[in-house]
Amino acid sequence: MKFFVYQEVVCRQIGEDYLAYSDLTSETISLSYFAYATLNYLITEPMNHSKLLALLEKFFNEGGNDRVSMELKVTLNKLIEHGVIYQSSEVC
Amino acid sequence: MNIKPSNLLVSGIINPAITLKFTLKQWDLFIRQARRSGVLARFSYMLEEKELLEKVPKEALIHIKSSQTYAKQMAISLQWEIQCIQKVFDQLELPLVFLKGTAYTVAHNVVAAGRFFSDVDILVPEDRIVEVERALIHGGWKSTHLDAYDQRFYREWMHEIPPMEHVKRHTSIDVHHNILPKTSRFCPNPALLLANIVKVSDKNAWVLSPEDRVIHSATHLFHEGEFDHGFRDLSDLDLLLKEFNTIELFWENLINRAGELDQQLPLYYALRYTSLFFQTPVPNFVLSVSKQWFPNKVHEVSMDWLFCRALMPNHPSCEIFGTGFARWVLYIRSHWIKMPFFLLVPHLCRKGWLRLFEQEEQD
Amino acid sequence: MKSKGIVLQIGPFTVSLESSIDSVIESVNKLYADYVLLEDNSSLFIDFYIKIDRPNLFRGYIQSQVQCYVDGKTPFKPLPLSQAYPFFEWGLNWIIASHVHYYLLVHAAVIEKNGDVLILCGQPGAGKSTLCAALASKGWRLFSDEMAIIDLESNELVPFVRPVSLKNKAINLIGDLSSDAVFGESYPETTKGTLSHMKPMKDSVLRGNERAFCKWVVFPQYKPEAETSLRSFPKGETVIELAKNSFNYNLLGKQGFNSLCNLVERSQCYKFEYSNLNEAISLFDELSS
Numbered sequence: 001m002k003f004f005v006y007q008e009v010v011c012r013q014i015g016e017d018y019l020a021y022s023d024l025t026s027e028t029i030s031l032s033y034f035a036y037a038t039l040n041y042l043i044t045e046p047m048n049h050s051k052l053l054a055l056l057e058k059f060f061n062e063g064g065n066d067r068v069s070m071e072l073k074v075t076l077n078k079l080i081e082h083g084v085i086y087q088s089s090e091v092c
Numbered sequence: 093m094n095i096k097p098s099n100l101l102v103s104g105i106i107n108p109a110i111t112l113k114f115t116l117k118q119w120d121l122f123i124r125q126a127r128r129s130g131v132l133a134r135f136s137y138m139l140e141e142k143e144l145l146e147k148v149p150k151e152a153l154i155h156i157k158s159s160q161t162y163a164k165q166m167a168i169s170l171q172w173e174i175q176c177i178q179k180v181f182d183q184l185e186l187p188l189v190f191l192k193g194t195a196y197t198v199a200h201n202v203v204a205a206g207r208f209f210s211d212v213d214i215l216v217p218e219d220r221i222v223e224v225e226r227a228l229i230h231g232g233w234k235s236t237h238l239d240a241y242d243q244r245f246y247r248e249w250m251h252e253i254p255p256m257e258h259v260k261r262h263t264s265i266d267v268h269h270n271i272l273p274k275t276s277r278f279c280p281n282p283a284l285l286l287a288n289i290v291k292v293s294d295k296n297a298w299v300l301s302p303e304d305r306v307i308h309s310a311t312h313l314f315h316e317g318e319f320d321h322g323f324r325d326l327s328d329l330d331l332l333l334k335e336f337n338t339i340e341l342f343w344e345n346l347i348n349r350a351g352e353l354d355q356q357l358p359l360y361y362a363l364r365y366t367s368l369f370f371q372t373p374v375p376n377f378v379l380s381v382s383k384q385w386f387p388n389k390v391h392e393v394s395m396d397w398l399f400c401r402a403l404m405p406n407h408p409s410c411e412i413f414g415t416g417f418a419r420w421v422l423y424i425r426s427h428w429i430k431m432p433f434f435l436l437v438p439h440l441c442r443k444g445w446l447r448l449f450e451q452e453e454q455d
Numbered sequence: 456m457k458s459k460g461i462v463l464q465i466g467p468f469t470v471s472l473e474s475s476i477d478s479v480i481e482s483v484n485k486l487y488a489d490y491v492l493l494e495d496n497s498s499l500f501i502d503f504y505i506k507i508d509r510p511n512l513f514r515g516y517i518q519s520q521v522q523c524y525v526d527g528k529t530p531f532k533p534l535p536l537s538q539a540y541p542f543f544e545w546g547l548n549w550i551i552a553s554h555v556h557y558y559l560l561v562h563a564a565v566i567e568k569n570g571d572v573l574i575l576c577g578q579p580g581a582g583k584s585t586l587c588a589a590l591a592s593k594g595w596r597l598f599s600d601e602m603a604i605i606d607l608e609s610n611e612l613v614p615f616v617r618p619v620s621l622k623n624k625a626i627n628l629i630g631d632l633s634s635d636a637v638f639g640e641s642y643p644e645t646t647k648g649t650l651s652h653m654k655p656m657k658d659s660v661l662r663g664n665e666r667a668f669c670k671w672v673v674f675p676q677y678k679p680e681a682e683t684s685l686r687s688f689p690k691g692e693t694v695i696e697l698a699k700n701s702f703n704y705n706l707l708g709k710q711g712f713n714s715l716c717n718l719v720e721r722s723q724c725y726k727f728e729y730s731n732l733n734e735a736i737s738l739f740d741e742l743s744s
Binding site: 120155407 | 557707708
Binding site for chain 1: 689690691692694695698704705706708709712713716719720724
């Protein structure tokens with residue numbers, strides 16, 4: 001199963017903040033830097049959980065891998081809930 | 093361009109190219125008629141299809157494009173809403189059958205382009221309604237119309253449970269178990285509708301068969317009492333018939349189906365008035381057969397008088413002598429055919445009473 | 456009673472107003488005195504039609520009510536006849552917010568100085584209209600007291616100059632501040648208290664076609680006895696707040712989002728607290744110099 005970003009989504013940095021917008025829900029969401037990095041990885045290429053975690057662990061290594069794993073779980077759930085990403089077993 | 097003001101919109105919908113000869117004043121009125129009738133965005137797609145959009149004067153074009161923006165966004169939001177409802181139905185092992193506007197969207201019917209929706213309509217077997225309602229509540233919807241009379245009205249007499257609203261998104265869903273109220277004189281057998289449903293996606297999305305989609309649209313329009321969207325609904329029928337015209341044996345199936353579902357009269361009206369208003373290419377043999385369902389010439393003349401007024405665009409410039417009266421008569425008629433007399437009188441009295449003593453609040 | 460009609464160019468919109476109620480026509484003639492009246496003919500495209508009239512015999516005369524019709528229909532409940540003119544302004548807000556999706560519309564006051572626009576955005580009661588009226592009567596050019604109109608392509612603000620609505624104490628405050636300020640009638644007992652309208656300065660009306668880019672987005676909050684203070688506000692939160700105050704952001708999709716982000720990116724964003732109007736004016740004058 002891979003995570004995909006809906007084509008109706010845009011994200012950008014503004015000042016020192018990060019925002020995402022989903023046409024599906026018409027919501028504007030404030031993102032942490034972690035969430036912004038996660039989303040950008042997925043925009044570049046849909047990927048499964050392990051690959052995404054590995055990339056993020058390399059970049060966010062403060063606090064240990066458990067913390068990164070926990071934060072990724074919370075982030076992915078939030079992004080799914082707000083109509084930004086979805087999971088699919090389709091080959092992209 | 094010499095067209096009566098009241099006929100501007102109808103002429104433009106029949107032949108969009110004619111609008112390019114309008115004066116600015118005619119455009120001014122046309123936009124307002126189209127907007128009021130809910131077909132301005134539809135018209136924008138008709139122009140776009142004929143590559144005429146950029147020939148429209150800029151004063152009118154911004155309004156047309158504005159309407160298209162609104163329609164496009166509604167279509168995207170609807171996709172999300174459909175996904176959320178599909179998630180609920182994942183637990184139920186039940187086909188998710190969409191009706192009306194949502195059905196046209198998931199089936200990619202031409203009529204969906206530029207059409208506005210206020211809510212999602214679905215059809216479920218009556219014996220699964222409670223289960224569906226519970227699943228929707230679990231998914232974040234709640235029932236509206238909590239007044240005891242309204243609850244009884246819907247659950248005992250109507251063909252749907254009270255509308256449900258999502259607590260976060262404030263979107264509405266109407267869960268139907270039939271296409272007409274139980275109390276109607278000619279209530280179709282819903283099992284027949286569900287037996288012919290068509291899957292339109294690899295996800296859980298079903299719609300009524302093409303004939304049933306037409307019949308449902310006709311039934312809805314010609315049983316309704318309020319014609320705010322009468323012109324738009326008639327235009328829906330015109331577009332559906334034009335699209336399904338290319339399906340083999342569609343017309344034959346349509347005629348047979350009307351008989352099976354006891355909906356010959358609404359279909360007769362649909363065929364008659366789409367032909368009159370939009371010159372819909374209904375084959376002659378179909379018109380002849382449908383005319384037999386309505387043999388009384390005097391009745392036909394009076395219904396023509398009523399519907400030709402009520403179905404005009406709901407804008408003051410399209411009203412002629414008798415429009416108000418025609419709409420009132422059809423309002424009473426719609427209740428008459430939906431409810432037996434002993435239910436109708438108290439129901440109308442209650443509606444009138446509530447309107448008289450409505451609390452007034454400033455917006 | 457016979458209806459009178461007026462056709463006006465108000466900002467980017469051509470508006471037709473019809474009314475048989477004298478007070479409406481009189482107020483419009485006074486407060487829109489500097490506007491060009493247009494002549495209705497076959498080559499004039501009118502964007503919006505508003506009619507202010509008594510609803511029917513019972514409501515109109517016995518109950519003394521007035522109704523606002525937008526192209527023959529009304530989405531409103533009737534109001535007391537005494538509020539006929541404000542009903543025109545509210546009706547105009549409604550029709551623009553409901554139908555105009557070719558601009559991004561935000562509920563905010565907008566004023567300009569030296570080619571730079573200041574957007575004042577806040578909840579009712581925050582003091583943005585008062586601040587806007589004060590600045591507009593002290594050399595700033597009024598764009599709008601209620602509605603920021605943002606061009607989706609160019610990102611410029613579009614003037615939508617109209618009488619400024621002021622409530623309760625603000626009416627006297629502005630009257631004291633500026634001897635040039637001209638007011639329309641007072642309307643006590645509206646749901647927002649006593650209401651009156653300040654005629655826009657002639658310069659703002661005459662320069663109604665001159666657009667400009669945003670330089671400051673400020674969220675004002677009037678607080679009795681507060682120190683005048685301007686604090687930086689994060690840009691991400693500014694976008695979200697402006698979106699919440701927008702009439703049609705949720706209809707404009709990615710284009711609306713990008714438009715708003717571009718506007719905020721080019722602007723300085725602040726939260727502003729004040730209790731003294733003169734100090735507030737000085738602060739913004741300094742900011743613009």
